[in-house]
Amino acid sequence: MKVIKFGGSSLASGTQLEKVFEIVISDPERKVVVVSAPGKRYPDDTKVTDLLIECANKHLENKEPKEEFEALIERYTAIADELGLPAEIIAEIKTDFSNRLNADKSNPDRFMDLVKASGEDNNAKLVAAFFRKKGIDASYVDPKEAGLYVSNEPGNAQVLPESYELLFKLHERPGILVFPGFFGYSKEGEVFTFSRSGSDITGSILANALKADLYENFTDVDAVYAVNPSLIARPKEIKELTFREMRELSYAGFSVLHDEALVPAFRAGIPVHIKNTNNPQAHGTKIVAERDNTNGPVIGVASDEGFCSIYVSKYLMNREIGFGRKLLSILEDLGLSYEHTPSGIDDLSVILRENQLNAEKEAEIIRRIKYELHADEVKIVHSLALIMVVGEGMRHNIGTMARASKALAKAEVNIEMINQGSSEVSMMFGVKEVDELRAVKAIYEEFFAAVPV
Amino acid sequence: MKVIKFGGSSLASGTQLEKVFEIVISDPERKVVVVSAPGKRYPDDTKVTDLLIECANKHLENKEPKEEFEALIERYTAIADELGLPAEIIAEIKTDFSNRLNADKSNPDRFMDLVKASGEDNNAKLVAAFFRKKGIDASYVDPKEAGLYVSNEPGNAQVLPESYELLFKLHERPGILVFPGFFGYSKEGEVFTFSRSGSDITGSILANALKADLYENFTDVDAVYAVNPSLIARPKEIKELTFREMRELSYAGFSVLHDEALVPAFRAGIPVHIKNTNNPQAHGTKIVAERDNTNGPVIGVASDEGFCSIYVSKYLMNREIGFGRKLLSILEDLGLSYEHTPSGIDDLSVILRENQLNAEKEAEIIRRIKYELHADEVKIVHSLALIMVVGEGMRHNIGTMARASKALAKAEVNIEMINQGSSEVSMMFGVKEVDELRAVKAIYEEFFAAVPV
Numbered sequence A, B: 001m002k003v004i005k006f007g008g009s010s011l012a013s014g015t016q017l018e019k020v021f022e023i024v025i026s027d028p029e030r031k032v033v034v035v036s037a038p039g040k041r042y043p044d045d046t047k048v049t050d051l052l053i054e055c056a057n058k059h060l061e062n063k064e065p066k067e068e069f070e071a072l073i074e075r076y077t078a079i080a081d082e083l084g085l086p087a088e089i090i091a092e093i094k095t096d097f098s099n100r101l102n103a104d105k106s107n108p109d110r111f112m113d114l115v116k117a118s119g120e121d122n123n124a125k126l127v128a129a130f131f132r133k134k135g136i137d138a139s140y141v142d143p144k145e146a147g148l149y150v151s152n153e154p155g156n157a158q159v160l161p162e163s164y165e166l167l168f169k170l171h172e173r174p175g176i177l178v179f180p181g182f183f184g185y186s187k188e189g190e191v192f193t194f195s196r197s198g199s200d201i202t203g204s205i206l207a208n209a210l211k212a213d214l215y216e217n218f219t220d221v222d223a224v225y226a227v228n229p230s231l232i233a234r235p236k237e238i239k240e241l242t243f244r245e246m247r248e249l250s251y252a253g254f255s256v257l258h259d260e261a262l263v264p265a266f267r268a269g270i271p272v273h274i275k276n277t278n279n280p281q282a283h284g285t286k287i288v289a290e291r292d293n294t295n296g297p298v299i300g301v302a303s304d305e306g307f308c309s310i311y312v313s314k315y316l317m318n319r320e321i322g323f324g325r326k327l328l329s330i331l332e333d334l335g336l337s338y339e340h341t342p343s344g345i346d347d348l349s350v351i352l353r354e355n356q357l358n359a360e361k362e363a364e365i366i367r368r369i370k371y372e373l374h375a376d377e378v379k380i381v382h383s384l385a386l387i388m389v390v391g392e393g394m395r396h397n398i399g400t401m402a403r404a405s406k407a408l409a410k411a412e413v414n415i416e417m418i419n420q421g422s423s424e425v426s427m428m429f430g431v432k433e434v435d436e437l438r439a440v441k442a443i444y445e446e447f448f449a450a451v452p453v
Helices: A014-025 A048-060 A066-083 A087-101 A108-133 A163-172 A198-209 A243-251 A259-268 A323-333 A359-373 A400-410 A433-447 B014-025 B048-060 B066-083 B087-101 B108-116 B118-133 B163-172 B198-209 B243-251 B259-268 B323-333 B359-373 B400-410 B433-447
Strands: A002-006 A030-035 A138-140 A176-180 A183-185 A191-193 A214-219 A240-242 A272-276 A285-288 A300-313 A338-340 A347-353 A377-390 A417-420 A426-432 B002-006 B030-035 B138-140 B176-180 B183-185 B191-193 B214-219 B240-242 B272-276 B285-288 B300-313 B338-340 B347-353 B377-390 B417-420 B426-432
Touching: A002 A014, A002 A198, A014 A030, A014 A066, A014 A108, A030 A108, A030 A198, A048 A066, A048 A087, A048 A108, A066 A087, A066 A108, A087 A108, A108 A138, A108 A176, A108 A183, A108 A191, A163 A198, A176 A198, A183 A198, A198 A214, A198 A259, A240 A243, A243 A259, A243 A285, A243 A300, A243 A377, A300 A359, A300 A433, A323 A347, A323 A359, A323 B323, A359 A377, A377 A433, A400 A426, A400 A433, A400 B400, A426 A433, B002 B014, B002 B198, B014 B030, B014 B066, B014 B118, B030 B118, B030 B198, B048 B066, B048 B087, B048 B108, B048 B118, B066 B087, B066 B118, B087 B108, B087 B118, B108 B118, B108 B191, B118 B138, B118 B176, B163 B198, B176 B198, B183 B198, B198 B214, B198 B259, B240 B243, B243 B259, B243 B285, B243 B300, B243 B377, B300 B359, B300 B433, B323 B347, B323 B359, B359 B377, B377 B433, B400 B426, B400 B433, B426 B433
Parallel strands: A002 A030, A002 A214, A030 A176, A138 A176, A214 A272, A240 A285, B002 B030, B002 B214, B030 B176, B138 B176, B214 B272, B240 B285
Antiparallel strands: A183 A191, A272 A285, A300 A347, A300 A377, A338 A347, A377 A426, A417 A426, A417 B417, B183 B191, B272 B285, B300 B347, B300 B377, B338 B347, B377 B426, B417 B426
């Protein structure tokens, strides 16, 4: 049995829904369909979820969102018309939107969740109706009645453990089940949404709960690429990668899948297959627990900028028990989260995202570290980029570091720091932001192919 | 003005003392001479300090250390005879030893310090007498009367800040001042010794207090070498290195100077010159605050074994604020001191000296990390060696990492971890202990010279 999830662009129009239908019925294992709200049809289009947020905000300001509301109904009407669905379905959707927008606003965050969730909820009803019109046994599943219980954190709900057993009972239902993504219900029966990209989370939870053989995630790209296509044109596609590789890549700028969304599938060992609704013949990218290391040590190169380092030096630091812990406590105290802590004998750097800092906070950090830890020197270095070179088992391939660092030297990139050790899946290079693109190109060329100029 | 310190082997016999005399009088700037106790004359010889420890231990067990006491007196007598010094000086030394050995033993640690310190104290008197016999104005300085005050920690005394001003007054004294190394006095007038190699500390304190231009440290090697001579025969000599380079090298197996001893000189910016008593014409090695980077990026390669790593992985670890701090707190709680913490996205390793662990402690570490931090995996990897590649400004020399890692790859050494980032002076490679020698040779060959087979 497969759980199959479609993203917003796969559901943006009647034409897209025809593709979705063909994909679902082409494989009898595809039993549970998770849907997002209709996304963009063209680059300047507005997503249904964004229209809903605008409507909700205007209501919260006691304004009438006439234009946005019309645009919203128009999106569903266009799809229904294209597919020749009866007018009643649009009337039903319109009533639902109106009811939600006129609901209790005493808690604005909860009100917002109630409104946002309607994009997916109504789309699931529409998709089920479309499938039935095509002569297929299909039904909408209400998450509340099916038992998708979540914590009552608006915009960041977490699935409750008891949901898994309840959702397993969906196996008893006949036909194709269309399940709305993005939200669940608290024990008190209120709607709460997951974080953005939450439909991926719903699919992952259902795959886990139903003990699916595969979680198919249909989007609008042919595959996960070995490097960011906005940096290097026509990069290699990755056919198979492990959860760990996916996580390392998504950390540094790869955004095909929201990595947290994979957790339920990951914990249950269910593979995830990323495919393209617009080109279902393409192989896509399969995310698995383990894979054969047959295509060389490196599977992808990712990068992200906006990092800085706090450098602290103190003569004989390494004799001082608790120095590192005290330093991290100061940062925690200041609400800062950090990424890495490369260290020498008498110095320690803390790498963190620099959007957490401002001039005032920096002065405070320097003051506290100097004063409380009696450091000889404290300085903050800005504008760093991290380059992740990712590949399962790479560490045990003698010479990978030599190849990567030689490629960087040839490209005249100075390595500000290297972190290799803990992870068996990646090497991290810190470089100046101005060197980022040159560094990524050099490493991609070394491990994959010549980069077209 | 220069402070000049002689180690035990430089003072082991009359012949050695003649060399010391020639060295001191050859430069009128050499005003303050710090002396150790007589050391070994030949490899199987016993150091005076070790004889003193044996005597003290026997006294503490209420035994008569007849043999050791005779050997002790014999050492001083042999030197005095060789130099033609009057018999009274030996009588005086004998009385002093006897008095100390018969002192109060209610606090055995303090008794031990009192006895141990006599090796240096009496040697300073003997050296001053010898200089005077040679017609030079020289006098013994009593640390108590000169004001070298220390904390009352037996075997690990720390200099008290007020000592510096008091010791500065030694400038007023004429002639050559012979100062015993290794110990000072508490405010209550009791003897406390520094940690072993403490005569280097005394010299460093005096250089700081007297605002010396140079602290000369005479020992029995021509220089600090670029690599451990017991690993590679006839290695290159280092002519000049910075305090930071010295510290990084001494961390991983270089033991020419006790690094803590350099702190007072380092803080005052006074250069340290390591020279050979037996070959004073040799250039020696100068330790300075800053140096020109004229001899390539790498100045030395050091290594040390006996490390292990605690590897901890947890999916989405990097979203968890405080994870690293909590992990370090557990280790601190268990009394473990650690060296480095290389990290991936979802994993973290802690590198520490494995002599701190045993099977029971390891089980406890694993249990607590799994239980308190809900880690997915915790494992301890044993028998690691750390290789330090050291050189000031090396990081800004593009391609150093490429050269080092290529050399390791060519020697078929797998790099278990790399720590480069914080320090601007070193790169650290973690390798398996079995690969240590091969790794050091490969890096030495790459940056210095072909290693003779």
